[in-house]
Amino acid sequence: MSGDNQIRFGLLTCTNIVRKLSRAINLSPNATISAIATTSSIEEAKSFTKSNNFPPNTKIHSSYESLLEDPDVDAVYFPIPTRLHLEWATRAARKGKHILLDKPVALTVSEFDQIVEACEVNGVQFMDGTQWMHNPRTYKIKEFVNDLESFGQIKSVHCCFSFAANDDFLKHDIRVKPGLDGLGALGDAGWYTIQAILLANDFKLPKTVTALPGCVLNDAGIVLSCGALFDWEEGISATIYCSFLANLTMEITAIGTKGTLRVHDFVIPYRETETAFTTSGRGCVSEHKVMTELPQEACMVIEFARLVGEIKNRGAKPDGFWLSISRKTQLIVDAVKESIDNNLEPVFLSGR
Amino acid sequence: MSGDNQIRFGLLTCTNIVRKLSRAINLSPNATISAIATTSSIEEAKSFTKSNNFPPNTKIHSSYESLLEDPDVDAVYFPIPTRLHLEWATRAARKGKHILLDKPVALTVSEFDQIVEACEVNGVQFMDGTQWMHNPRTYKIKEFVNDLESFGQIKSVHCCFSFAANDDFLKHDIRVKPGLDGLGALGDAGWYTIQAILLANDFKLPKTVTALPGCVLNDAGIVLSCGALFDWEEGISATIYCSFLANLTMEITAIGTKGTLRVHDFVIPYRETETAFTTSGRGCVSEHKVMTELPQEACMVIEFARLVGEIKNRGAKPDGFWLSISRKTQLIVDAVKESIDNNLEPVFLSGR
Numbered sequence: 001m002s003g004d005n006q007i008r009f010g011l012l013t014c015t016n017i018v019r020k021l022s023r024a025i026n027l028s029p030n031a032t033i034s035a036i037a038t039t040s041s042i043e044e045a046k047s048f049t050k051s052n053n054f055p056p057n058t059k060i061h062s063s064y065e066s067l068l069e070d071p072d073v074d075a076v077y078f079p080i081p082t083r084l085h086l087e088w089a090t091r092a093a094r095k096g097k098h099i100l101l102d103k104p105v106a107l108t109v110s111e112f113d114q115i116v117e118a119c120e121v122n123g124v125q126f127m128d129g130t131q132w133m134h135n136p137r138t139y140k141i142k143e144f145v146n147d148l149e150s151f152g153q154i155k156s157v158h159c160c161f162s163f164a165a166n167d168d169f170l171k172h173d174i175r176v177k178p179g180l181d182g183l184g185a186l187g188d189a190g191w192y193t194i195q196a197i198l199l200a201n202d203f204k205l206p207k208t209v210t211a212l213p214g215c216v217l218n219d220a221g222i223v224l225s226c227g228a229l230f231d232w233e234e235g236i237s238a239t240i241y242c243s244f245l246a247n248l249t250m251e252i253t254a255i256g257t258k259g260t261l262r263v264h265d266f267v268i269p270y271r272e273t274e275t276a277f278t279t280s281g282r283g284c285v286s287e288h289k290v291m292t293e294l295p296q297e298a299c300m301v302i303e304f305a306r307l308v309g310e311i312k313n314r315g316a317k318p319d320g321f322w323l324s325i326s327r328k329t330q331l332i333v334d335a336v337k338e339s340i341d342n343n344l345e346p347v348f349l350s351g352r
Numbered sequence: 353m354s355g356d357n358q359i360r361f362g363l364l365t366c367t368n369i370v371r372k373l374s375r376a377i378n379l380s381p382n383a384t385i386s387a388i389a390t391t392s393s394i395e396e397a398k399s400f401t402k403s404n405n406f407p408p409n410t411k412i413h414s415s416y417e418s419l420l421e422d423p424d425v426d427a428v429y430f431p432i433p434t435r436l437h438l439e440w441a442t443r444a445a446r447k448g449k450h451i452l453l454d455k456p457v458a459l460t461v462s463e464f465d466q467i468v469e470a471c472e473v474n475g476v477q478f479m480d481g482t483q484w485m486h487n488p489r490t491y492k493i494k495e496f497v498n499d500l501e502s503f504g505q506i507k508s509v510h511c512c513f514s515f516a517a518n519d520d521f522l523k524h525d526i527r528v529k530p531g532l533d534g535l536g537a538l539g540d541a542g543w544y545t546i547q548a549i550l551l552a553n554d555f556k557l558p559k560t561v562t563a564l565p566g567c568v569l570n571d572a573g574i575v576l577s578c579g580a581l582f583d584w585e586e587g588i589s590a591t592i593y594c595s596f597l598a599n600l601t602m603e604i605t606a607i608g609t610k611g612t613l614r615v616h617d618f619v620i621p622y623r624e625t626e627t628a629f630t631t632s633g634r635g636c637v638s639e640h641k642v643m644t645e646l647p648q649e650a651c652m653v654i655e656f657a658r659l660v661g662e663i664k665n666r667g668a669k670p671d672g673f674w675l676s677i678s679r680k681t682q683l684i685v686d687a688v689k690e691s692i693d694n695n696l697e698p699v700f701l702s703g704r
Contacts, residue, residue: 213562246609278616280600
C-alpha cells in the first residue's frame, strides 16, 4: 500500500504500551504514525518518538484536544485510564477520528453505549485493543471449536489469566485505583478471559453470570482477584479466574463432546511468530503450530487500519463486528461486578 | 519378598476392572491373587482366571460370603456398585480382611463412617482404589505444589475429568443407576478431580463447597455432568468440572503465587511408564518427565500390600492416611450433591 493510503495514527501518552503499539504500527504496511500527544514535557516526547523509531515528521501535541484537531490524524489509540474513555472517545468520534480503545472499553456498558452512539453518529470505526484476538492462532482456535466433526458441541470452558503484580503495581498502578481503572483485575486480566469464553461459545452471550466465592478486593474495593461462572443452556458452562496475585498463567481449556482444546499462552504467546495450541479427540493428542510473520499487535493494527481504509478510501460504513464483541465483553464484566457487589447472586443477561 | 510374605488378595467379580487389577497384583512383588468370587458361572470364572494369568491355584468362590470366610485371603478388592459398599466392606472388616475399596467409597460420608468404624474395631487396613494417587508422578506434583520457593502459596486450582460416554453406558452402566452408583459422574469422574484439588491444597478441606449452575441430571436424577467451586480462606479457590458428556479431558491447572502446574492426563497417563507434567514460573516453562517401572495401579497395590504387610507381619496398626483422604473426598462429594439438591446454596464444611 502506498504511503498515501496508509491510515495515520495519533497516539496518546508516552507509555510502554504506546512503545509496543508504535512498533506494531511501524510493522503494519497500511498504517503509519502521524502524531502523538503528551501531557508532560515536549522534550521527553521528542526523545520518546526518536528512541521508538517514530517517523521523523511525527507531530507532537501538548494536549489531547490539539491532537484531536489535527487533520492529519485518521485514527486515535487510547491507552488512557478507563475512567477517561467516555470523555475522550466521544470527543474523538465527534472529530471524525476512528477509535482504537484499550480494554476495558468503559467503566460500565451504559458508558460504552454512549461511545457506541458517538461512533455511529459520526461514522467512525471502533475496535478495542485486545491483541490476542487478532493473532492468526486465534482464528485457528476458533475454527477448531466451531468444527462439529473435530470438537463437537461445546460443553465446558475454563480460562485463566493471572500475573503476580509486585508491591509497586499493587500500590500505584492505575489498574488498582478507583479513580482510574475502577474494574481492577476483572477489567484487565478478566477482559481477556471473558473474550476467550465468548470466542469458544461463538460469541453467544451466556444466560447467567455468577461471581464465585474467594474474590479479593483491595482497601479501595478494587478487584485484585476473582472468578466467575457463565451458564448457557443446560450443560454448557464456563469458568474464569483472573488475578493480579498469582503466577503468570494464560490458559484456555475448552471441552466439546468430541474434542478438547488447550492453549497455554493465549494472551501473550511465548513466541511472537511461532505459536502453538493442542487439541485432543478420537484418542489422539495433536500439537498445532501457527507461524505468523508479524506479532499479534501488528495483526490488530492491520485489521483496524483495513476497516478504517474501507471507510476513508471506499466510502464503506463502519464494521460493527469488533464493537459488538467489545460490548458483549463489557456487559459480562459489568455482570461479574454486579454479582460480586450483590453477594454473588447470579445475574441474568437476558434482554441486556 | 518371598511368596510366603506376599499379601493374598481375594477379588470380587470377573469384570474389566478386576482384569486390570489382577495384572497389577501380578506385577507387584509383595502381593498375589489367592481367590476370586463370582456370582455368575464357575466355568466363566475359570476361563477368566486363566485368560488373565491368575496363579493356577486361585480358588474360585461362588459367593462373596464364601470368599470372606477363606483363611487364605488377607485383603479384598471391591469393584462392586457403591450401594453395596457399606454391607460388604463392613462384613469383610469383621472377618479381618483388609480392604481396597473402589471409589466413591460410599453413598454418603455417614455410610463411610460405618465402614471406618468396622475397620478400626477390627484392625484392618483401608485404602480406596484411586490409582493415580499412587503414581510416582503424583508425588512429584505434590512436591512441586508444596514448594514455597518454586510454587509459592496456592491461589487457584482448576481440575476437570470428563469422558464422552456412549449411549449404552448412559442407559445401562451402574454409574447412571440410582440403585447402584447413585452419585453418577460426581462420584466417579468427580472423585478424581476432588482428590486433585485436595492434593494441591495439602489435603486441607475447603471452607465452603458450592455446586455451579449447568449441572445435568438424567431422568432418574443421577448427575451426568456438574461443576463445583471450593473456597478456602480469602483468595484461595478451586473449581472442578466432571462429566460423562464431554470429550476425554483430564486436566489439572494449579496456580501459586510463584509457579503454575499443568497436568494433561492426571487420571490415566497417556503412557504407562513415562509420565509428564509442566511447570512454569520465573519466566520459564519446564517439562518434567517421570519414569516409572510399573503402572500406577501396581504402585497402588504395592503400597496397599506394604501397609497390610506391616500389620500382618510386624504387628503394626493400620495406617490412617489413605482413609483420611477417602473420608475428605467423600465429604466433599456429599457437599457438592447437597449443594446441587439445595438450589446451589454453598455448603459449609466446618465441623464436618
